[in-house]
Amino acid sequence: MLQRLLLSLLLFGPLAIFAQSRTVTGRIYSAKDNTPLPGATVVVKGTTNGTVSDPNGNFTLQVNDPAATTLVIRFVGLESQEVPVSTTPLNISLKSAGKDIDEVVVVAYGTAKKNSYTGSVATIKSDELVNRQVSNVTKALQGLAAGVQSSASSGQPGSEATIRIRGVGSINASADPLYVVDGVPYGGSLSAINPYDIESISVLKDAASSALYGSRGANGVIIITTKKGKKGGNNIDVRVSQGYSNRAVKDYEKVSTDQYFQMYWEALRNAGLTNGLSPTTAAAQASSNLVRRVGINPYGTAFPQPVGTDGKLVSGAKPLWDDSWNDAMQRTGHRTEADLNISGATDKSRYYIAGGYLDDQGIYLGSGFKRYNVRSNVELDAKKWLKVGLNLSGAHSDQQAPPSEDSRSDNYVNYGRLMSNFYPIYQRDKATGQYILDANGNKIFDFGSYRPSADNPNSNLVATSAIDKHNVIRDDVSARVYGEATIWRGLKFKSSYNADYTNRQSHDYTNPTLGFDAEVGGTVEKATYRTFSWTFNNLLTYEETFNEKHHLSLLAGQEAYKYQTTFMDGQKSGFSLPGLDELSDASLIKDLQGYTDTYTLSSYLGRAEYDYEGKYFLSGSLRRDGSSRFAPNRRWGTFWSVGASWKLTEEKALKNVSWLDLLTLRASYGGQGNDNLGPDSYYNYYPLLEVNSNLGEGGTYRRFLYNPLLKWETNLNFNAGVDFALFNNRFSGTLEFFQRSSKDLLYSKPLAPSLGFGSIAQNIGALKNTGAELTLHGIPVKTKDFSWAIDLNMTRYRNKVTELPQKTIISGTKRLEVGKSIYEFYLRQWAGVDPNTGLPQWYVDKADGSKGITNNYSSASLYGSGSSLPDVYGGITNTFNYKGFSFSFLVAYSLGGKVLDQDYLFLLGTGTSPGRPFATEMLNHWTPDNKNTDVPKLTTINTNWTSVSSRFLYDASYARLKSVNLSYNLPALWMEKAHLHNVMIYLQGENLFTLYKHKGLDPEQSIGGTTYYRYPAIKSLSAGINLSF
């Protein structure tokens, strides 16, 4: 007591009144489900003296008036209750007022009641997450919340999905949301978080909810809150599951060997004709050169020229083998997951201790993800007035991530796709096609030195995937330490120190004897990427109810953030002996580098929230941030928000309308910022020369152009919405309208490269995301034993550039133009195949303004070609419960938008890359007998047909059965005998079915509608059991 006074004195100067006072403590529960109620008000009757319960339902109240006898406890939507003042701890449970059931949601620097909150928040609960078989929590967000656009472009186990909240608010600056774990921005790896440890995920979508994160909240905030111990003794939960996975959708179809050889003959012949050879010579040369160009004769030595001068296979020629590399590069993945947690609470402490194990084997050889997790969340009421907590988590993961999303020839996904079936996987006798066996009678891998360079000569990934390494080891440690002191009544001080440490070490090794790097004696690369970030914040909060009507909550604080990354990379080649794979074992240093980057942020923040009788709610926030990414005179930015809501169902006129349980109107507006120009962009304001030494002497050069005028990108965010619940909460929903206007966009503006620089970071232009979101929840059927619930969400938004410093800015396959989306494709327009020549054609604007046709690709004009952004996206979940059975499935969908399939182009060559497979679509190529086609003639001369054009723009719409879950809770009667609380067995499916148009390409690609030889999505099925006791 004395200490506490001392603390108050020190911080706030002498207080005038000391009086004999009583301390009332207690805990408030909801009577319905016996869960603690945070945010309930406790007031001494007839006074303004009161407090509010904390997130665990606890409250402490000083009663200074010796005459006070009664406390009034209130919670929105529940019946208020009066209890006598007592010095023994009180346990108070509040009954439902029969109207809406309110939900407490986690928001910036605190919690809020959803039905009256001024901001826009979507929440995803733990039970929705555990239904998913994902190794990375970001992949579980798809389809579950309105406004959240998720694209899991890679199926590599452990990889992340891209998340966009309410459109795309930045062009070059990162448009990723800010991730917050247990109240503090998270600097660790998202793959280190075990989805099973998550209590809830809040998605903050508007200014009122996220502006308090200031400079980093512009693209929305995702708050992950991990589990805490709940009331009631010890709980032990165990979950184990096993499953299998495969490719979700089939790869592109390719032509057969017979078709290939005849087609390649035609390509050679046609090129000969173009080169001026006579038809006879061209045909004879094609027959003669065919095998030489392709590198192998799968028809055997009996047919030295398998395709005759008529372009047909000679009679009797049959391929002696047909080896599918694509199949050989894949396998059925196996997945094992096990989790154990112990949680509970005593009067003065709450704890949650968990461990997890995951082994998610990939569907491509040599890929997979293993993770080991521990977490301990402990909170203690150290003193009556002091609460301390420590959340500590550690994860170790071992990812096998062979190259994918990479144009390298040893991209494991592309390798099998681009290898023709007539190249044998194992060595074959050239005459008979029989396997050649070694002395022990084993097949011998064929490394194909004879293959043309388009077909990976001197390599065999089927063989070397088992020997080579592409490992990523991650160690993550996260700590959240906090202390909260009640200084005086509703005035609290909270200080927390939060640190995230990650160490990512990649180890790439290619062996010295076989495959790509055998000639240089094998290679090894080890790179360490260490990041350490900390956030230190100090917050004062004050909460008070006046006259039982006016409720006020204030927050003020200060925060500092520092993020440091240290990179070190070494590469060597030339192993002394096979079987060794570390840097020390190789002889020749190829590369060695390392550097450290530091990013800091200093902030001051404040928020005020007020409500009147639980009907009218107002909120306002202000934050000032200084970022190290900008010049000293440009680095401070101010971010703010205002919000209001009106709970109409608290008004007398509606209070007694029996069918209407909830009706709330709300609106907010505010400005947030973005300083994230992207990874490695920390010092763009500063004129720097990059270190680049030369042959043992120090070197530097100007690589990037600096811009001292750089400043924050600002996002002005308007939100208006209505929440409703009808018919005893059987039908409820939220409809929201939003407009996010980003200005001073941080943009890497392309420059004329003759200036010496391809781009400069600038604040240019403005863009707007306007849209609407709808979330509906309905329970169409509800009987004693059976219920059916539907959850539906959909989002539609328009992304529009509203201002640019110049008419248009072209960047890659996109063009920025006022009035169009930032992902508006800007491409040459396909004008079909010239029926007379078989050559590809594109449209061109002629000097007189009319539209012409050309077969010169580079002279063709570029045109706006539609956007990659979908018209509408969302998800539908159906849940059926019958007695102990539960069946649910989630369909995620994305309708509209385009994807530019550049993966496919590799299979569409007209013959410029000998040996590379043709997609079956190429069978429809132009010939004098097939003039009306949109596939040009075959030729080994480059016609630019596979250069990017609208020809390869496809509809990106899809619907995917994201998850299916069937579970059964064993009857309670059996449980008691076994001393178990609950036993659940379940079956889960992921990505089991996909509806999409353009076959071969997995429909989940980047938000910008581009492809990059990615690891495709996997479908999986697993079964598990969940025990609690």
Added chain:
Amino acid sequence: MNKKLLLIIFAALAFSACKKDFLDTKPTNAVPDDQVFSTADNVETVLNGTWSYMFEEFFSYAVPGYKSINLTSDAMGSDVAVISSYGFSAAYGYTEMNDNTKNRVSAYWTILYKVIDNCNNIIARVDNATGDDSKKQRLKGQAYALRANCYLTLASFYQFNKTGAEKAVPIYTTPSGPTSVGKPKATIGEVYKLVIDDLQKALPLLKDYQRSGTQKWKIDASVVNGLLARAYLYNRQWPEAITSAIAARNGYPLMSGDEYNKGFSDISNGEWIWGHAQTPNQSNASYNFHFLDVSTPASYYQSFMADPYFKNFFDSADVRFRLFDWDTLPDQEGFLRYKKFRFRDPGALIGDLVLMRSAEMYLIEAEAYAQNGNTGKAAAALNVLRDARSATHYTGNGSHLVDTILVERRKELWGEGFSLSDIIRTGGTVVRKPFLSYNGQDSIIRVPRGDGSFVEVAGQGHQTLKQPDGTAFTPYSNFYLFAIPITEVQNNPNLNN
């Protein structure tokens, strides 16, 4: 307990809020420019770093730095029959460098202009640096020369020089800043004038500079004279070309026949005036050998085969003739290998890159004399080179002497990057004929093997025989010129002003 808490709170508040420089962070792999340009020693790092960027920056594996411009030039000539493997086959087929959307087009433009900007910085700022005056002079001279080399490369590939008035490429002579905008194309004559002016400025600044014999990547007066010889020759200033060529080759005697057969990958070769060395840990530029080197097994692409007709230019006593070898390996059977370029160290996959050597200077001298009508001196210069290669003397009467010298350039400088630039500057024509028998059948070659036996293979020659639109090669064909990349066209509003 609470006192401690208080202490922590206050200490932390003080620490995090009061540290003034908390927001001033600095990189660890880059240096502020005022620091770099403060002393002559530091300015020298810019020259080194720029050079390293120029040669070692990968744009793709098919564009391993500046030196790959030279490979492109040969792939687009008459004597290299590029096989259809990764790398240069699109350039070889004339479907790459005339297409402003291609990566290679934008890469070369980027390399050249980035080097120019860095040179402009040195030229503009070295005078204000502290340090030894002679060092500052030398650095400035080297920067002028390196800039001139870039503009000379631009002049060689981006425009014909028929009248000097053709619009070519933009010229920048001052450093770019955050508010700079693109410049219009200058005429080809203006570009040559700048090149020659820069080199003339560099000469006196470098007159006292002695580089170490092992550091032939450093520009000295010999290199400047060599560049001047090229510039004068390309700009048809014959007497000046002769003087400069003779000055450049001074001190760099022609190599022996044995040395010619050693793989063109060792900077210690006495004939090399200018080159770029490679070490195991600085070896990106060596990647060029994966295309040029057609005989080292570790070489990846081995795509620079010789046109079989090229062989006919040589007599069999010529040391250069020994490098021909018909390939009988099953995967590249029938191709004619010209084993001029070989990795210096096949284990580390490294090889030094040649940029200028005396032979070229003799050829410049010969050509300039011939063009100027001095047949005797032209033949003499030519025969010095032929002597060194054990080839028969030129004994003609002077008719077609220029053509003979141009063919000699193809023979001597094969694979060193002069094929296309010679065609462009002389108004020449690409010549590619099918390698077939008289009746259109395969041309069968009997290849002697080491054991005395013979193997019969169908000889493989040029695969691209016409321009991609099916028309024949002609002088001054637009297919020969390098395009200005589309990013320049789109982002430089002044380009065509």
